[in-house]
Amino acid sequence: MVVTMPDRPSRAPKGASSSNVEEARLRQQAIGVKLRQMFDQVVSEPVPDEFLDILRRHDKKASDGQD
Amino acid sequence: MIRRAELNPKTEADFKRDLVALIPHLRAFARTLCGDAAAADDLAQDAVLKAWDARASFQTGTNMKAWTFMILRNQFYSEKRRSWRQSQLDQDAAERTLVAADDPEAPVALDELRLALAMLPSEQREALILVGAGGFAYEEAAEICGCAVGTVKSRVSRARRALQGVLERGAYDRDGRPAGEAMRTILADAERLSGQR
Known part of the structure; x- marks a missing residue:
């Protein structure tokens, strides 16, 4: 997977700071990769049973209650 | 605003399947809001139930992930409003969790x-x-x-x-x-x- 950032167009003056801009872009890209890793770590955890239990219980209650 | 329209059983089963598939994502989002993992799971469970109850108001064909995230976020902020003190405690717990997350x-x-x-x-x-x-x-x-x-x-x-x-x-x-x-x-x-x- 190629990491792309929705970057703003570079507004830096030509020449002098273009390597700084590139450096900042790399850093932002790295932060983006880690952010996704952090999020995906939780996504890939097994879902605790309570989540499905709670839906099942609730479902049953609703159909018993005839509302 | 919620229309209590009857969904046909197939639509209902589809909805449930899609909702269950979203649970891992809801947990991850809740974790970033709460910090504390147990509080985050409570929040995510509440959001799942709320989404299930509101299933008749979900517009088929729209983004269900965004819809459930919105429910979870609203739930989070309404709980925070209800008890400022509690949110303060959550904040402390979050900070402790963050600092304590020293799994080698x-x-x-x-x-x-x-x-x-x-x-x-x-x-x-x-x-x-x-x-x-x-x-x-x-x-x-x-x-x-x-x-x-x-x-x-x-x-x-x-x-x-x-x-x-x-x-x-x-x-x-x-x-x-x-x-x-x-x-x-x-x-x-x-x-x-x-x-x-």
Whole structure:
């Protein structure tokens, strides 16, 4: 997977700071990769049973209650 | 506003299947809002039930992930409003959790990132998480947060700058390692991760 950032167009003056801009872009890209890793770590955890239990219980209650 | 229209059993089963598939994502989003893992799961469970109860009001064909994230976020902020003291406690718990997340197995840079994230204002943090990790477009994030697209864009970009600043300066209370260390670790880690793909 190629990491792309929705970057703003570079507004830096030509020449002098273009390597700084590139450096900042790399850093932002790295932060983006880690952010996704952090999020995906939780996504890939097994879902605790309570989540499905709670839906099942609730479902049953609703159909018993005839509302 | 909720139409109590009867869904046919097939639609209902589809809805349930889709909702169950979203649970891992709702847990991850809740974790970024609450910090504390147990409180986050309580929040995510409440959101799942709320979504289930409101199933008749879901417009088929629209983005269900964004819809459920919006429910979870509303739930989070209404609970916060209901009890300011509780949210204060949550904040403390979050900070303890963040500091205590010293699992030696965990990659160091993730800890640093969590700490740095915790220092952002909540509206910047949620915008960055939705767009930067949750995979939402700016428009979808704006809908989830109930604000303008431009507002989301500026929050995300401020959050990115602030995060980078914190990571580079090492402006958090940790173990006195040299400033900028966290950013170097993150850069090296990201490089390694993208090399694996």
